[in-house]
Amino acid sequence: MPVMEPTPDDVTLRAINYKSEDGKRMDGFEITGESTTFGGDETCVIFLHGLRGFALGAGITPIAYPLARRGMRCVSINKRNSGKGYETSDFAEIDRDIAGAVEWATDRGAERIVVWGRSLGATEAAYYQGKHNDPAVDAVVLAAPFADIRERSTRSYFEAVSDDPDTAYKEFVQEARDLVEEGRGTELVALPRPVDGGIEYIPMTAESFLSYRSPESKCATIDWTPKIEKPLLLVPHATDRNVTPDEAQEIANTAERSSLVEIRPIEADHFFTGTEDTVADATAEFVRRVDNL
The missing domain is CATH 3.40.50.1820 (Alpha/Beta hydrolase fold, catalytic domain)
Structure with missing residues (x-):
């Protein structure tokens, strides 16, 4: 930065x-x-x-x-x-x-x-x-x-951790949905993101992640x-x-x-x-x- x-x-x-x-x-x-x-x-x-x-x-x-x-x-x-x-x-x-x-x-x-x-x-x-x-x-x-930002950009994040980023993204979304359905929506998930040849993990609650980066998001x-x-x-x-x-x-x-x-x-x-x-x-x-x- x-x-x-x-x-x-x-x-x-x-x-x-x-x-x-x-x-x-x-x-x-x-x-x-x-x-x-x-x-x-x-x-x-x-x-x-x-x-x-x-x-x-x-x-x-x-x-x-x-x-x-x-x-x-x-x-x-x-x-x-x-x-x-x-x-x-x-x-x-x-x-x-x-x-x-x-x-x-x-x-x-x-x-x-x-x-x-x-x-x-x-x-x-x-x-x-x-x-x-x-x-x-x-x-x-x-x-x-x-x-x-919702799907297209977020799917690309998973290229840093998976050879099948589309599937990895879908699984991550489902895990967040499961947490919300279980009443655990305020628990943190770690969103992977490629940065300068490496990986950073962005902490977000499951609810917050879904609000920004799920297919149903308004973002x-x-x-x-x-x-x-x-x-x-x-x-x-x-x-x-x-x-x-x-x-x-x-x-x-x-x-x-x-x-x-x-x-x-x-x-x-x-x-x-x-x-x-x-x-x-x-x-x-x-x-x-x-x-x-």
């Missing part, structure tokens, strides 16, 4: 508290520059981090900094699945945290709201807007977006993009993992109701290391185009 740099001197970082839709007390950070307007209006970009990440993390705040300099208010939130919270969280509840962040921004005068998610956060952004079509949201950005971007009506920007990369322009095109092909769909490939790793300004430029340019619709 890239090393985080200190907050730049020309950017202000302020801790915030917000309340999720179901009343949970949450926190995050507001990131602003000297200018507070973008295109004459106050724009707020709500950032959603990826797997086991935090609000102040690689792939998020380094992109928020240049956007803040452009006059956008950026809000990066911690969610109920931040860090180790992922191990026990329920994906289906994540929209409640995003709803709370949107309410926080609107209560503070945001005239334009962009929901911006990276990796797992991209699926969360699609889930939120696809489920609710929140009129307060003006655009959605899916950065490093997986089409289907698939392509299940929600067909329902999104607002403009959609996809920012894939071609040099890390399988989040390629082809996968972004697959997602875009499902977004039949969106008023504008664009794909902006970036040559970068999964965290957009070293290309943060380019990603920020793509985001700002897209928001300007949204204004001209």
Whole structure:
């Protein structure tokens, strides 16, 4: 994972508290520059981090900094699945945290709201807007977006431990289902994942694993993009993992109701290391185009 740099001197970082839709007390950070307007209006970009990440993390705040300099208010939130919270969280509840962040921004005068998610956060952004079509949201950005975290990506994890990953995945899912049926859904399972030629094991409760990675999970971007009506920007990369322009095109092909769909490939790793300004430029340019619709 890239090393985080200190907050730049020309950017202000302020801790915030917000309340999720179901009343949970949450926190995050507001990131602003000297200018507070973008295109004459106050724009707020709500950032959603990826797997086991935090609000102040690689792939998020380094992109928020240049956007803040452009006059956008950026809000990066911690969610109920931040860090180790992922191990026990329920994906289906994540929209409640995003709803709370949107309410926080609107209560503070945001005239334009962009929901911006990276990796797992991209699926969360699609889930939120696809489920609710929140009129307060003006655009959605899916950065490093997986089409289907649920089955396709998870099946590939088992290549590290089995010559028959499909069967290994199905058996793992069934074992988790059995635990839930036996009233043991809060017991931990160890999800294998290939990393740098080796294997890591991600601990999750059986219930949490099923909520994110079983066939019946809601955690698939392509299940929600067909329902999104607002403009959609996809920012894939071609040099890390399988989040390629082809996968972004697959997602875009499902977004039949969106008023504008664009794909902006970036040559970068999964965290957009070293290309943060380019990603920020793509985001700002897209928001300007949204204004001209």
